[in-house]
Amino acid sequence: MAEVRVEHLDKAYGADKALDDVTLSFPDGGFFGLLGPSGSGKTTLLRAIAGFVIPDRGQVFVDDQPVENVPVEKREIGMVFQSYALFPNMTVADNVGFGLSVRKVSSAEQRKRVDAALDLVQLGDFAKRKPHQLSGGQRQRVAMARAIVTQPRVLLLDEPLSALDKALRVDMQIELKRIQREVGITTIFVTHDQEEALTLSDQIGVLKDGQLVRHGPPREVYNDPRDAFTAKFLGDANLIAGTPEENGLRLVDGALIAGVKQSMVAVRPENIRITVSEPNTPNRLRAELRQRIFGGAIGTCILDWQGTAIKAVARDIEFSELSDTGLVWISWPTDCTIELQ
Ligand SMILES: Nc1ncnc2c1ncn2[C@@H]1O[C@H](COP(=O)(O)OP(=O)(O)O)[C@@H](O)[C@H]1O
Ligand SMILES: [Mg+2]
Incomplete structure (x- = not known):
């Protein structure tokens, strides 16, 4: 588990500022909901934390340590994206265990950890299936299991539920919250669905044009949005x-x-x-x-x-x-x- 902090992050693509002086801390073990319209910089912020994007300015800290020189694979970060990109020819268990085999974890240990991760997402009976034999919600749970099986310090979720239909999404929200509580992992969750962010998060942050316009506990931000953009965007x-x-x-x-x-x-x-x-x-x-x-x-x-x-x-x-x-x-x-x- 770890606290993540970003300080004065800037990232420009041409004249476009994807991140504009973003300073924010994500509490240890907390569930942080990152919100904003399309193009506001949510994905760029996650990618900067993970190490896929090198900021033009500013720093990312994990437990007060700058991670500038730590490559992606050493940052101990689990990620789940909107498109879960499972390997179609591998079983559920092999998909989940992939990160462990890359890390040369022994096969006995791999089996143990894959079983535990699948139990956690309630897919213990599906280990031998292939992705095409699963529903969308089940596939998303495999992606979750795959992200947490390596026991990362931070979990980054980029609109993981947006491909699911409404009813399934609500089920998965409850599931996601349960998993996060059980593992207690610092989680940063990106969504453009304000209701989803308000429901799930201990803290939320609102991005607009690469700038952090408001952050705090959901109830506080909802009741006192301070500016017209946040008031209209949140509710x-x-x-x-x-x-x-x-x-x-x-x-x-x-x-x-x-x-x-x-x-x-x-x-x-x-x-x-x-x-x-x-x-x-x-x-x-x-x-x-x-x-x-x-x-x-x-x-x-x-x-x-x-x-x-x-x-x-x-x-x-x-x-x-x-x-x-x-x-x-x-x-x-x-x-x-x-x-x-
Ligand atoms: N690799 C890239 N090349 C050029 N522009 C990019 C790239 N990644 C993001 N952008 C631009 O940065 C801005 C923020 O994008 P993004 O972080 O993906 O927003 P969000 O996830 O909030 O929709 C957008 O204007 C987008 O077009
Ligand atoms: Mg995005």
């Missing part, structure tokens, strides 16, 4: 802009959001209430209900407030008193106003 957010005054944020329709010092706030769709009669709360706006969308248990309403689209979600039953369109009130609890910089 959904209604952005409301106005003019800061002494007492708060003055909006175009004259309403005041008290206590706010910045010129923009975000309100999560799940915190917005819609009522026909005027609510007795300070943060209330007159808005036009444009659309009610039935979604099973959870319903969505799209509203228009002064030309700005506002989204509200709630248990569908809570919207049942509303007609499909018309003038309504939207309001939210004072502590649900998120101030943005």
Whole structure:
């Protein structure tokens, strides 16, 4: 197990900055979720940690030791990618044991460790199968077993679940978390699925254009995203802009959001209430209900407030008193106003 730290990492491809001054530490034994849109530098950061990418500037440390001069195969890092790239002609056991045979581990020891790794991913009965005889989820578990069988100090997972369909992905998320807890290995998990990152991680980091814009425990980052990008990327957010005054944020329709010092706030769709009669709360706006969308248990309403689209979600039953369109009130609890910089 090990702590990983990167300091001031830069990596440019031509004029493109894949990594732009990234400083971040990944706690020992923790599950760190790395998030960001496509092209934001997630894979480049993992590859720099693994040693496949040489940064233009900055350092990678494992347990406070710089690994600049440590080649990929000596960094003791396990990796799983989106495409699991198993050897098609080898059995599951041989695929898992491959890294051990390369390392000249004795065959008795290999067998023991392969069995243990397959048990861990609950594929003990599948050792003799070939990859084409497995489902997508099972193949991904083989890839996991292969990554951890060499007992690496760090596990890097690059969108390992994105090729799986939704239901299987959710099963695998639970499985992945269990495996990580059991092995206790420092894990860096890349995803572009914010829900997946929030569910699995002890800590998350958000990348944008090669820069780390925000990091911290998922709940903290979700509740206080600080900037509009993080607010919108992590979950959904209604952005409301106005003019800061002494007492708060003055909006175009004259309403005041008290206590706010910045010129923009975000309100999560799940915190917005819609009522026909005027609510007795300070943060209330007159808005036009444009659309009610039935979604099973959870319903969505799209509203228009002064030309700005506002989204509200709630248990569908809570919207049942509303007609499909018309003038309504939207309001939210004072502590649900998120101030943005
Ligand atoms: N080998 C490479 N050659 C040229 N450009 C690259 C290379 N690898 C990554 N990039 C560029 O760096 C940026 C970040 O890429 P990447 O780290 O793969 O992003 P992500 O994994 O977040 O989608 C992108 O603009 C991408 O096009
Ligand atoms: Mg990537």
